[in-house]
Amino acid sequence: MxxxxxxxxxxxxxxxxxxxxxxxxxxxxxxxxxxxxxxxxxxxxxxxxxxxxxxxxxxxxxxxxxxxxxxxxxxxGFSGFGGGGGFSGGFDFSNLVDAMFGAQGARGPRSRVRQGQDALVRVQLPLHEAVFGTTKPIKVDTAVVCPKCQGRGGEPGSEPVTCATCNGNGEVSQIQRSFIGDIRTSQPCPNCRGYGTTIPRPCGECSGEGRVRSARTISVRIPAGVSTGIRIHLEGQGEVGPGGGPAGDLYVELHVAEHGTFRRDGDNLEMVVKVPMTAAALGTTVNISTLEAEWDGSDEADRSVAVEVPAGTQSGTRIALRGRGVPKLRGGGRGELGITFLVQTPTRLDDRQRELLRELAGERDEMHPEADVHRGGGKGVFGWLKETFSG
Structure with missing residues (x-):
C-alpha cells in the first residue's frame, strides 16, 4: 500500500x-x-x-x-476467473476471507449514536463592529438533542428491544455454494438497519432520530480587526448527531458591509474630505468625525479630530493620522487614517464675489492663462482620480 x-x-x-x-x-x-x-x-x-x-x-x-x-x-470482489464465469454476482472479498478463517460476524451491530456534522452561518457586520470588535447574538438553526426522549429515540418509559431477525447481531448471513465450498456472506439486517435493536415506540417528537431542528441564539465574540472572509470556530456548536450524538463544530463566516465615508485598505482607513477653494488657498483647520463616533465603547475625545489644512493645499493631497486606523488582528497597534483633500471650486457667485475673483486673477496675471498639461509619470492624475472616487 x-x-x-x-x-x-x-x-x-x-x-x-x-x-x-x-x-x-x-x-x-x-x-x-x-x-x-x-x-x-x-x-x-x-x-x-x-x-x-x-x-x-x-x-x-x-x-x-x-x-x-x-x-x-x-x-x-470477484467478477469471474479469466473471464470464464465462476462467481456471477460477485461478493465482498472480506466475506470470503472471514468465511475461510472463521471471522464472520465480527463486525457486530452499529451504534445509533453518531457524530454530528459541522455547520456554517454567515454574518454581516457594519464597519465599526469589524474594526473595534463586539459580542454579537447570532441566530443558528441546527439539529439539537430531542427534548422529549433526550436522544434515546423512544417514547419516555420505552426501551429498545433486541431485533428478532438478527438476534442483536446487526447483520444477517446467507450461504452461497461455490466450487471451493460454501461461502458465508453478511449484510446489515434489513429489519433493524444494522443497529441490533428496534424501537417499538418511536418518539413522536423526533420519529426515533434522537434529534430535532431548532433555532437558537448564541453570543459570539468577534475580535477587533476582522475582515470579510474570516471564520470564527466554535467547537461543539454545530449539528447534533443521530441518536443525540456529539455535536459538530460551528463556523461563523464574517462579511463586512461597505461604509458611506470610510474605505478600508488593509489596516488603514481612507476618507476624502472636501474643502473650499479659498480655505485650501489660505489654509485652515477642519474638524472630522472619526469611525469611533459610531462606536458606543469609544471615548468622547476620540470621536473627532482637528486636521490642519496647509495653505496652498491641492486636490489629491493626503495626510496620515497614525494610530487612527484598524487594530491589527494579529499583533498590537493600529493602522493609520488617511485623509485625502478634494478642493472645491465655487459654482455660484454673486456680483461682489465675482468681482473679487476678477481682481485676484488680475493681480496674479491669470485672466487668460495658458493650459498647463500634466506630464507626470506613473499613474498620473487620471489614475489618482479613479482611485479616489472608486473608493
Missing amino acids: SKDYYDILGVDREATAEQIKKAYRRRAMKVHPDVAPDEDAADQFKELNEAYEVLSDPNKRAIFDRGGDPMNQSAA
Whole structure:
C-alpha cells in the first residue's frame, strides 16, 4: 500500500474506534481548508477523510490490515476467473476471507449514536463592529438533542428491544455454494438497519432520530480587526448527531458591509474630505468625525479630530493620522487614517464675489492663462482620480 492510514491519522494499529474518531476530529481542525493556511490543505483534508473512511469501517479496515486496497472496489470482489464465469454476482472479498478463517460476524451491530456534522452561518457586520470588535447574538438553526426522549429515540418509559431477525447481531448471513465450498456472506439486517435493536415506540417528537431542528441564539465574540472572509470556530456548536450524538463544530463566516465615508485598505482607513477653494488657498483647520463616533465603547475625545489644512493645499493631497486606523488582528497597534483633500471650486457667485475673483486673477496675471498639461509619470492624475472616487 502507498498510503499508511494509521500514520495519516496519527494512531497506532491497535487504536479503538473511539481513539480513531478523536484523532480524526483533532486532525481535521488543523488541516480543514477553511482554517488551515497551507496551500495543500484541501489535499491533506481529502487524504484525512479517506483515512477515516477506511479505519472507521471495520470491513474496510480489515481489508487494509491484510494488505488490500479498501478503496478499490474491483479488488474487493470477484467478477469471474479469466473471464470464464465462476462467481456471477460477485461478493465482498472480506466475506470470503472471514468465511475461510472463521471471522464472520465480527463486525457486530452499529451504534445509533453518531457524530454530528459541522455547520456554517454567515454574518454581516457594519464597519465599526469589524474594526473595534463586539459580542454579537447570532441566530443558528441546527439539529439539537430531542427534548422529549433526550436522544434515546423512544417514547419516555420505552426501551429498545433486541431485533428478532438478527438476534442483536446487526447483520444477517446467507450461504452461497461455490466450487471451493460454501461461502458465508453478511449484510446489515434489513429489519433493524444494522443497529441490533428496534424501537417499538418511536418518539413522536423526533420519529426515533434522537434529534430535532431548532433555532437558537448564541453570543459570539468577534475580535477587533476582522475582515470579510474570516471564520470564527466554535467547537461543539454545530449539528447534533443521530441518536443525540456529539455535536459538530460551528463556523461563523464574517462579511463586512461597505461604509458611506470610510474605505478600508488593509489596516488603514481612507476618507476624502472636501474643502473650499479659498480655505485650501489660505489654509485652515477642519474638524472630522472619526469611525469611533459610531462606536458606543469609544471615548468622547476620540470621536473627532482637528486636521490642519496647509495653505496652498491641492486636490489629491493626503495626510496620515497614525494610530487612527484598524487594530491589527494579529499583533498590537493600529493602522493609520488617511485623509485625502478634494478642493472645491465655487459654482455660484454673486456680483461682489465675482468681482473679487476678477481682481485676484488680475493681480496674479491669470485672466487668460495658458493650459498647463500634466506630464507626470506613473499613474498620473487620471489614475489618482479613479482611485479616489472608486473608493
